[in-house]
Amino acid sequence: MDNMINLPKTASNIPINSPAAAKLSSILTTSNLDISLKKALRQKITILLITTSVLPLILVTAFNLIYQAQVVAFTAFILIVAAIISGCGVYLVRKYLKPLDDILYGTSMLVKGEFDHKIKVRTGDELEFVADEINILAANLYSLLQRVKMDKDVLNIEKSKLEIIFTSLHDGLIAVDMNRRVIYANKSAEKVTGWSFSEMQNMALEQLIHISDTIGQEIPPIDYCPTTPAQLTGSKNFNEQPLTVLGKAGQRSFVTLTSYPIDASLNTDLGAILVLRNVSKQKELESMQLDFVSMASHELRTPITSIKGYLSVFINENKPKLTAENLEFLERIMVSANQLANLVDNLLNVSKVERGAFSVNIQPLDWARVLTQAVADNMMHAQQKNISLALQLPATPLPSVFADMVRINEVLSNLIGNAISYTPEGGKIIIATIAQGPEVITAISDTGKGLPREALPHLFTKFFRIQGALDKSSNSKGTGLGLYLSKSIIDLHKGRIWADSQGFNMGSTFYFSLPMNNKSSIKSELAPLNLSSTI
Amino acid sequence: MQPSSKKILIVEDEAFIADLYARQLTLAGYQVRVANDGQMGLQVLEQEAFDLLLLDIMLPGINGLELLRQWRGKHPENQMPVLLLTNLGQDAVIKEGFTLGAQGYLIKASYTPDQIVNEVRNALAGKQAGSPNPPPTQQS
Numbered sequence: 001m002d003n004m005i006n007l008p009k010t011a012s013n014i015p016i017n018s019p020a021a022a023k024l025s026s027i028l029t030t031s032n033l034d035i036s037l038k039k040a041l042r043q044k045i046t047i048l049l050i051t052t053s054v055l056p057l058i059l060v061t062a063f064n065l066i067y068q069a070q071v072v073a074f075t076a077f078i079l080i081v082a083a084i085i086s087g088c089g090v091y092l093v094r095k096y097l098k099p100l101d102d103i104l105y106g107t108s109m110l111v112k113g114e115f116d117h118k119i120k121v122r123t124g125d126e127l128e129f130v131a132d133e134i135n136i137l138a139a140n141l142y143s144l145l146q147r148v149k150m151d152k153d154v155l156n157i158e159k160s161k162l163e164i165i166f167t168s169l170h171d172g173l174i175a176v177d178m179n180r181r182v183i184y185a186n187k188s189a190e191k192v193t194g195w196s197f198s199e200m201q202n203m204a205l206e207q208l209i210h211i212s213d214t215i216g217q218e219i220p221p222i223d224y225c226p227t228t229p230a231q232l233t234g235s236k237n238f239n240e241q242p243l244t245v246l247g248k249a250g251q252r253s254f255v256t257l258t259s260y261p262i263d264a265s266l267n268t269d270l271g272a273i274l275v276l277r278n279v280s281k282q283k284e285l286e287s288m289q290l291d292f293v294s295m296a297s298h299e300l301r302t303p304i305t306s307i308k309g310y311l312s313v314f315i316n317e318n319k320p321k322l323t324a325e326n327l328e329f330l331e332r333i334m335v336s337a338n339q340l341a342n343l344v345d346n347l348l349n350v351s352k353v354e355r356g357a358f359s360v361n362i363q364p365l366d367w368a369r370v371l372t373q374a375v376a377d378n379m380m381h382a383q384q385k386n387i388s389l390a391l392q393l394p395a396t397p398l399p400s401v402f403a404d405m406v407r408i409n410e411v412l413s414n415l416i417g418n419a420i421s422y423t424p425e426g427g428k429i430i431i432a433t434i435a436q437g438p439e440v441i442t443a444i445s446d447t448g449k450g451l452p453r454e455a456l457p458h459l460f461t462k463f464f465r466i467q468g469a470l471d472k473s474s475n476s477k478g479t480g481l482g483l484y485l486s487k488s489i490i491d492l493h494k495g496r497i498w499a500d501s502q503g504f505n506m507g508s509t510f511y512f513s514l515p516m517n518n519k520s521s522i523k524s525e526l527a528p529l530n531l532s533s534t535i
Numbered sequence: 536m537q538p539s540s541k542k543i544l545i546v547e548d549e550a551f552i553a554d555l556y557a558r559q560l561t562l563a564g565y566q567v568r569v570a571n572d573g574q575m576g577l578q579v580l581e582q583e584a585f586d587l588l589l590l591d592i593m594l595p596g597i598n599g600l601e602l603l604r605q606w607r608g609k610h611p612e613n614q615m616p617v618l619l620l621t622n623l624g625q626d627a628v629i630k631e632g633f634t635l636g637a638q639g640y641l642i643k644a645s646y647t648p649d650q651i652v653n654e655v656r657n658a659l660a661g662k663q664a665g666s667p668n669p670p671p672t673q674q675s
Contacts, residue, residue, distance in 0.1 A: 305643040
């Protein structure tokens with residue numbers, strides 16, 4: 001036993017830093033414990049003194065009485081007395097001093113944080129009571145500690161979860177206090193602003209970023225990040241328009257911004273949350289005004305360009321080295337690549353038609369010249385199948401027609417191409433045109449497969465195809481989109497387009513009309529253009 | 536290579552396509568330089584003089600139109616013909632290219648390399664190359 005009276009006054013060596021710990025140390029430093037112990041101690045010491053002083057007196061008195069008897073008996077008596085005194089001493093120590101010692105030892109263990117130690121005092125008196133209380137105290141302390149530790153673990157897990165959530169947010173998140181100083185910023189915010197979180201922490205927003213709108217005007221932080229309801233009424237909604245964020249070292253990003261002022265009654269130091277969504281990519285697309293189909297068709301054309309390009313050069317440079325079969329194979333590849341290119345063109349055009357973005361640039365045209373050129377363009381293709389291609393012009397010169405040169409040539413290319421595709425070897429195609437009333441009507445007739453009557457109403461719809469063009473190697477726009485687009489173009493010209501056929505294998509004729517320019521002055525707008533993708 | 540052969544700058548980010556055009560133009564007797572993005576294109580234009588610019592529009596970083604804008608801004612007097620090589624079907628964009636002083640445009644996927652060489656030849660000879668007009672006015 002170190003020092004009987006010197007009880008530990010504080011619990012400062014219990015290693016927890018929390019309100020609970022403060023409470024604990026106050027429990028232990030309460031003088032109540034001191035008082036109980038001191039009281040018990042005083043009582044015990046008093047009893048001890050009394051017995052050790054009174055007992056010998058009684059014994060000396062007894063001794064005097066017995067002394068008159070005999071020496072031996074007297075010695076024996078002394079010994080017995082001594083034994084009794086020692087016995088008493090031992091008894092007193094065990095009953096009073098040891099329990100005290102145990103209690104003091106127990107409290108020092110408690111202070112050290114050894115909550116498992118149980119003080120064992122079974123004296124049936126106040127000391128036992130005190131010991132039991134201390135044991136209960138230890139048990140309570142221990143379970144309180146465990147609870148605190150568990151809470152701490154749970155908090156840490158939740159904190160990690162939140163951190164993971166914030167980090168994986170695609171949007172940039174910045175939390176600021178009432179003075180718009182940064183409390184927290186996630187990874188995406190770091191990317192957008194160019195600053196790391198450690199650089200941003202505790203810095204005011206205006207020291208880190210500058211935000212300006214689409215016309216270049218800077219927006220003050222109080223407007224884009226209000227922290228109080230009063231500021232909120234003055235702020236504007238920036239939700240839709242992309243803003244420019246000027247961050248570290250002049251780094252520029254485009255964002256849409258949303259800010260959420262935090263309710264002050266929540267009693268945290270949070271002032272507002274700022275959400276920045278990086279829209280730089282979309283801005284790029286927008287600045288090009290590219291919709292999905294345009295973007296997709298551009299992407300599709302890139303590999304098509306390479307395929308056609310390299311194939312064409314390879315064929316040209318290696319013709320002498322290749323067998324006829326080799327060449328045939330390569331040419332089929334080229335045809336397929338062309339079909340792919342045509343399909344992309346058509347898809348793009350159809351998309352434009354659907355969006356109403358497909359319009360025409362109508363000019364007066366020398367129709368005879370346009371038709372002559374179209375025939376010339378398709379001559380080689382027709383000759384490959386030994387099909388004769390002829391143009392019949394009226395005797396009197398045609399007045400000019402109102403049409404878009406590029407688009408009307410696409411129509412001609414489509415119709416003539418179809419005629420060639422659906423006409424067998426040695427067939428005939430005739431292109432004729434006449435002026436009729438306010439219109440010029442053009443007819444393209446072939447001696448080919450013909451059209452079933454049921455098909456006639458559906459011809460000009462999307463993806464409609466008569467089964468089986470006559471040759472698989474046909475270069476024509478066999479995508480089912482050609483007639484649909486032709487009709488769209490003719491419609492835009494304020495013309496009409498229709499077809500007729502006598503039936504199976506009786507050939508077919510496609511007609512379309514174009515409004516005429518009644519004025520006698522003809523302005524020729526013909527530059528030779530290689531429009532069709534036939535190679 | 537003749538000392539009088541014309542110099543052509545190709546600004547194109549797709550390596551396959553740039554290589555092919557450069558090869559065919561070189562075989563046709565021209566001196567060719569290639570830039571793979573807008574920024575590099577501008578730098579090369581500043582450093583050397585060219586007789587013709589083949590300009591792709593969709594480029595990483597600054598795009599072809601931006602390049603043209605900056606180039607015209609710095610050198611408004613420069614007469615070098617510019618041919619827009621593009622796979623874009625977005626006519627408003629091509630139209631802007633014409634506003635910025637392009638002479639013609641070619642849809643890459645519609646021309647073989649040899650046809651492109653032909654168009655280059657036409658352009659250098661002062662003749663019309665590619666489509667002379669912007670595509671018909673589109674709404675977008």
